Amino acid sequence: MIETNKIKVKIEEGLQGTDRFLVGLNISPTNEIEVFIDSDTQVDISHCVELSKFLESGINREEEDYELNISSAGLDMPLRLARQYKKHVGQLLVIKTTGGDEMLMRLTETDENGIKGQPLRKNPNAKKGAKNQYMESEPAYLTFNEIVEAKIEIVF
Numbered sequence: 001m002i003e004t005n006k007i008k009v010k011i012e013e014g015l016q017g018t019d020r021f022l023v024g025l026n027i028s029p030t031n032e033i034e035v036f037i038d039s040d041t042q043v044d045i046s047h048c049v050e051l052s053k054f055l056e057s058g059i060n061r062e063e064e065d066y067e068l069n070i071s072s073a074g075l076d077m078p079l080r081l082a083r084q085y086k087k088h089v090g091q092l093l094v095i096k097t098t099g100g101d102e103m104l105m106r107l108t109e110t111d112e113n114g115i116k117g118q119p120l121r122k123n124p125n126a127k128k129g130a131k132n133q134y135m136e137s138e139p140a141y142l143t144f145n146e147i148v149e150a151k152i153e154i155v156f
Helices: 004-015 045-058 082-088
Strands: 020-027 032-039 067-072 092-097 102-110 114-122 134-136 140-143 147-152
Touching: 004 020, 004 032, 004 045, 032 045, 045 067, 082 102, 114 147
Parallel strands: 032 067
Antiparallel strands: 020 032, 092 102, 092 147, 102 114, 114 134, 114 140
């Protein structure tokens, strides 16, 4: 089986000098390698191809057979690193907390310890299809230790 730390070091080397960073790495017992990257701006297919070629040049297929998949950390993936929150300021997040609560919050700020935002709750008087489906609550600050999971809420 391919050593996880060896691949992680190689990925970091391949991303060095860019605004891209590693978000997730999974290696199955059958050497299926899944790499998820994000950036401070955006990740497109050319970035994934570039990293794939870099990794393939550094992993000897004669020693280890493997399958390599590189993808951006999509909107359906939870935010895993503090760095990811910065580019989502202004967006809605669905947040699960260590206290067992789930909330919808518009992210307004982020710092090295946590996030600040405007929690939203359902407007009980809103008619179906009305613009004001949610009401704002008092601004809240959550430390990263209080957040179990945070996902981008996609609004159409």
